[in-house]
Amino acid sequence: MGNGVKKKLLTMVMITEAVLLLFSGCGKISPKKTVREVSEKYSVADENQLIVYTSHKKEVYLPIIQEFENRTGIYVDIKAGGTQEMMQMADAAFAQGLCDIMFGGGVESYEAWKDNFMSYESSEARELDRNFMSKDGTWTPFTELPIVFIYNKKLVNSSSAPHTWEQLFDSKWKGKIAFADMDNSGTSYTIVSTISQITGDSPENVVSRLYNQLDGNILKSSGDVIPDVSNGTTLVGITLEETALKAINKGYNIDMIYPQDGTSAVPDGCGIVVNAPHEENAKLFIDFITGYDTQSYAMDEFYRRPVREDVKLRKVFGDITIIDFDVQQSAEDEKIAFDTWHQLTGQED
CATH class of the missing domain: 3.40.190.10 (Periplasmic binding protein-like II)
Known part of the structure; x- marks a missing residue:
């Protein structure tokens, strides 16, 4: 051979x-x-x-x-x-x-x-x-990915933290909300669409109100939300349930709230x-x-x-009120929401 x-x-x-x-x-x-x-x-x-x-x-x-x-x-x-x-x-x-x-x-x-x-x-x-x-x-x-609120548990009492979507727009949270740039985070657009469908406000108005409430504090990515709240740079944040639960398990200085007026689980x-x-x-x-x-x-x-019905849910997941999220409506709203975001952030084509 x-x-x-x-x-x-x-x-x-x-x-x-x-x-x-x-x-x-x-x-x-x-x-x-x-x-x-x-x-x-x-x-x-x-x-x-x-x-x-x-x-x-x-x-x-x-x-x-x-x-x-x-x-x-x-x-x-x-x-x-x-x-x-x-x-x-x-x-x-x-x-x-x-x-x-x-x-x-x-x-x-x-x-x-x-x-x-x-x-x-x-x-x-x-x-x-x-x-x-x-x-x-x-x-x-x-x-399945529910949207939740988080807050710095050393600097914010549970009772004073936001429990509804409208409470996020209280003046005391202006500039103190952790939220990622919509261009870098799909979750951020889901948040905008969720607020729009729960409150009945138009997506462009939601983007404008949210941008004003952020007061220039826009994070580069969704991965920055947890550490930004945990270290006290901001006091509250909006993120995915899975992200919050993982961070809590790792010992981050945060706690989680399920919005009382419902949330999406897109x-x-x-x-x-x-x-x-x-x-x-x-x-x-x-x-x-x-x-x-x-x-x-x-x-x-x-x-x-x-998303499988034969997988038993673990006890770590809390009870939540899930809205009937209209995926097609959200898709139709996406362009106007991003156009508004780009106008406000100076990223117009």
Whole structure:
């Protein structure tokens, strides 16, 4: 046997052993050696690739994508950023077939960009809460994300903290509210849309009132909200329940309030981009994130409410009044809300 043949056989054995190791543990999700290590060392066939654009934080997307790689042998190319940034990138990429899937961001953003996404029903659809499903299948829900208030528990008494949306606009909170730039945070637009639908005020008026109440204190990203309130730079903030619960568990100097007049629980989504070069792999990814293991993992590790009805909710989640959030209306309002925001912040085109 020639040296060339021996080398080829040795390489095949190494790849086979690596893949067997990767697939040897397919129970509950847990970070482990990934297909990525093999894929980067050896060339990967096109049919074993997937291009994911995500607005999730790395702590969320990485273990999920790693486990998907482990279970399927598919190598995932990840591009991450803010929701609006990634939606715009997906818009630019889909015509050239450069993106397979968008993972993360409120589903109202998917509605606003729905022409960029193809219809697909997950193989797990029968187990998902129909209240959170897309009517035309252009997006699939990942987790349920209620909006909550937080406050600095050393500087603000629970009784004096805001308990309703209107109380946020009290003069005593002017310049003391932690809120991220809408251009960098999908959550911030969800907050605006939630206030609009609860109060009946127009989205442009909500943006104007909120901008005035912030008094120039606009945070760069949603990741700054928790530390800004915890260290006393601001006194109260608006964020996701999962973000608040994780911070409380880590010992941040905050406490959480569920708005008495109700709140939204808009799911974050996932959608297959039109002209996806690896469409079948994208479908597998959606099936994976809506599967029982991934949904349970997201609840246990990220404090995210599952959209599967067969996953029992943990006691750490409180009782909340959820409004009937109109996703399509929110999508229709998005342009005027952002136009108003850009005018106020001096970012007009």
